[in-house]
Amino acid sequence: MGLKKAFLRLATIGLGIGLMTSAALAANLRVLAWDGYADADWVKDFTAATGIGVDVVFIGSDDEIWAKIKGSEGQDFDVFAVNTAQLQRYIKADLVSPIDVTKLANQKEVLPRFRDLTAVSGVTKDGKVYGIPFCFDSIGLIYDTDKVKPAPTSMSVLWDPAYKGKVLAYDNGEHNFSFTALTLGYKDPFNLNEEQMAAVKAKLVELKRNVLSFYTTADEAQQIYQNNDVALIWANYGQQQVKALQKIGAHVAYVNPSEGALAWLDNWVISKGVRDNAAAEKWIDFMLSKKVGGELSERTGFGNTVTETGSAGGNDKLVWLNNVEDPLKRSDMWNEVKATP
Amino acid sequence: MSEAGSTQPAERRLSLLVTVLAFALPVVFVLVPLAIFLGYSFFSVDQGTIVYDLSLGNYVRFFTDPVFLPVFWNTIVLCVSVAIICILLAYPAAYFLTTLKGRWRYALLMLLLVPLLMSYVIKIYAIRSILGLNGFLNKALVALGILQEPSTLFVFNMNAILLTLTLLLIPFAILPIFLSLERIPQVLLRASDDLGASGSQTFLRITLPLSLPGVASAASFVFVLAIGDFLTPQMVGGISGFTFGRILYSQFGTAYNWPFGAALSVALAVVVIAAILVGERFGRNRGTSV
Numbered sequence: 001m002g003l004k005k006a007f008l009r010l011a012t013i014g015l016g017i018g019l020m021t022s023a024a025l026a027a028n029l030r031v032l033a034w035d036g037y038a039d040a041d042w043v044k045d046f047t048a049a050t051g052i053g054v055d056v057v058f059i060g061s062d063d064e065i066w067a068k069i070k071g072s073e074g075q076d077f078d079v080f081a082v083n084t085a086q087l088q089r090y091i092k093a094d095l096v097s098p099i100d101v102t103k104l105a106n107q108k109e110v111l112p113r114f115r116d117l118t119a120v121s122g123v124t125k126d127g128k129v130y131g132i133p134f135c136f137d138s139i140g141l142i143y144d145t146d147k148v149k150p151a152p153t154s155m156s157v158l159w160d161p162a163y164k165g166k167v168l169a170y171d172n173g174e175h176n177f178s179f180t181a182l183t184l185g186y187k188d189p190f191n192l193n194e195e196q197m198a199a200v201k202a203k204l205v206e207l208k209r210n211v212l213s214f215y216t217t218a219d220e221a222q223q224i225y226q227n228n229d230v231a232l233i234w235a236n237y238g239q240q241q242v243k244a245l246q247k248i249g250a251h252v253a254y255v256n257p258s259e260g261a262l263a264w265l266d267n268w269v270i271s272k273g274v275r276d277n278a279a280a281e282k283w284i285d286f287m288l289s290k291k292v293g294g295e296l297s298e299r300t301g302f303g304n305t306v307t308e309t310g311s312a313g314g315n316d317k318l319v320w321l322n323n324v325e326d327p328l329k330r331s332d333m334w335n336e337v338k339a340t341p
Numbered sequence: 342m343s344e345a346g347s348t349q350p351a352e353r354r355l356s357l358l359v360t361v362l363a364f365a366l367p368v369v370f371v372l373v374p375l376a377i378f379l380g381y382s383f384f385s386v387d388q389g390t391i392v393y394d395l396s397l398g399n400y401v402r403f404f405t406d407p408v409f410l411p412v413f414w415n416t417i418v419l420c421v422s423v424a425i426i427c428i429l430l431a432y433p434a435a436y437f438l439t440t441l442k443g444r445w446r447y448a449l450l451m452l453l454l455v456p457l458l459m460s461y462v463i464k465i466y467a468i469r470s471i472l473g474l475n476g477f478l479n480k481a482l483v484a485l486g487i488l489q490e491p492s493t494l495f496v497f498n499m500n501a502i503l504l505t506l507t508l509l510l511i512p513f514a515i516l517p518i519f520l521s522l523e524r525i526p527q528v529l530l531r532a533s534d535d536l537g538a539s540g541s542q543t544f545l546r547i548t549l550p551l552s553l554p555g556v557a558s559a560a561s562f563v564f565v566l567a568i569g570d571f572l573t574p575q576m577v578g579g580i581s582g583f584t585f586g587r588i589l590y591s592q593f594g595t596a597y598n599w600p601f602g603a604a605l606s607v608a609l610a611v612v613v614i615a616a617i618l619v620g621e622r623f624g625r626n627r628g629t630s631v
Contacts, residue, residue, distance in 0.1 A: 165493060171575075174595070211580050213497045213578075214579070220576070223466065224469075226470070228474040228475060228493075327389070327595075331591060331596035331597075334591075335408060336408050338583045339411070339583050339588070
């Protein structure tokens with residue numbers, strides 16, 4: 001009896017190994033993604049539903065994606081994830097293929113703001129769609145509900161003398177110039193002319209005088225919040241930051257400012273070297289399902305493009321991050337702001 | 342005879358290898374990187390890529406831009422202050438240690454050095470929560486009635502950097518001072534006593550002068566460590582505590598301007614080398630005169 005069982009088990013294992021190797025031989029879909037974008041259980045479900053095997057490689061930085069894709073001229077991967085600010089660079093270098101949106105049934109069901117892709121800045125070029133948005137987060141404002149009344153609606157509250165020394169801002173020139181430009185009402189916060197730059201700089205010097213400190217990591221902001229009298233936090237880490245603060249019992253809420261909140265947006269794109277375009281489309285469509293979207297937000301705290309999350313209400317104005325006119329200049333001017341007594 | 346003849350070249354080869362290694366290691370790991378660094382400071386950056394044409398532009402910018410020199414000067418003043426405060430606090434502590442007998446002396450010395458075993462970042466985090474508005478320092482001062490209400494004087498400004506650096510670097514001041522005090526021959530002190538000098542006279546005319554080499558090297562240690570630090574100012578400096586280290590750091594991080602960062606580092610290195618030379622020269626002169 002025991003022998004028979006052992007035999008059966010051996011046979012099953014053998015069969016399993018055989019299937020695995022044959023699947024690998026039959027050209028798996030090659031996915032390059034950030035951790036959290038291609039969890040093992042989704043991959044399993046996808047393979048079960050479509051019969052397509054998947055090999056996932058995880059990356060840790062924008063530079064790494066570029067190095068991997070550019071290094072092989074797109075030949076090493078079929079589908080990968082990249083944000084809107086980066087995508088144009090890939091299009092220009094001819095490393096990605098246009099996507100036929102009609103093949104993606106789930107794209108019709110996404111949240112209203114992502115339905116018309118021509119309205120999402122950065123994912124199209126010359127009328128062709130290159131990126132399918134699927135994960136995002138806004139950079140809004142965290143406020144202490146006990147200290148800030150009434151609830152703020154604009155980033156201009158950061159300049160309010162009533163909160164002098166109770167504001168935490170983020171230590172990054174690029175973002176600070178962009179959001180201040182939005183607060184000043186400039187149309188394109190990523191392309192500022194000389195005059196606008198000077199105005200933003202003056203405004204940032206004013207901001208600095210209202211600020212307690214500039215933080216860099218979410219943990220750091222949380223620690224400062226716990227040990228000091230903080231009322232407002234410019235939330236570079238969005239929902240993750242809010243949830244972490246609420247977890248330690250802080251009475252905080254989150255708002256996307258009315259002038260528009262900066263927001264990052266990650267997209268699935270199909271590489272130039274794709275081996276099986278239909279398989280890549282199936283992957284993207286699968287990632288746009290309500291189940292994966294919901295689980296993605298639950299697990300990472302980021303917003304997804306399919307179901308409503310705390311990252312943005314339906315009417316919130318989001319401004320997708322883009323490349324800025326001159327990062328070096330912004331960084332230098334940010335140092336000047338910090339050096340101003 | 343033949344045996345000795347065969348081992349000798351082998352030995353010589355070995356010693357040659359050791360000599361080459363002894364010279365190669367500092368050259369490869371110290372001099373070459375420094376030379377590369379110096380070389381980079383003459384390049385420039387255009388549209389995010391480094392241009393490998395030699396120019397003095399970075400140095401011109403350092404001396405003419407109104408941002409850098411004031412921050413540089415303030416940072417030097419800050420670090421000199423840190424060194425002075427460290428010496429003032431460390432000297433009595435080290436002196437006290439030398440008055441202890443036997444086992445106690447080294448047990449206490451070890452206790453004072455224990456903070457060096459802790460992670461630097463964790464210490465800064467801890468100090469920052471102590472200095473904060475709801476932190477231990479404020480709570481204690483209010484409880485003792487020294488302050489009416491918690492003060493923001495201690496965190497996110499230059500004071501905070503001064504306090505934190507002093508706290509972090511004090512072990513580096515205690516050790517050299519302790520060693521120089523310990524090396525003073527007891528016979529000199531006894532002779533001074535025999536000749537009728539009072540305790541304070543002995544201290545001022547024997548102990549203090551003979552311990553100055555230790556003080557000099559302690560001061561240069563602390564100054565050099567303080568001026569190279571960017572993390573402490575970044576974490577406790579807030580909006581007014583802007584130091585040269587933070588500017589330097591930003592050139593390698595967000596700005597992606599390595600050549601300019603290299604030029605700023607060269608400026609910093611000049612000051613650091615000067616501090617080390619001064620400390621060493623001062624220390625040696627006094628030392629050899631004994």
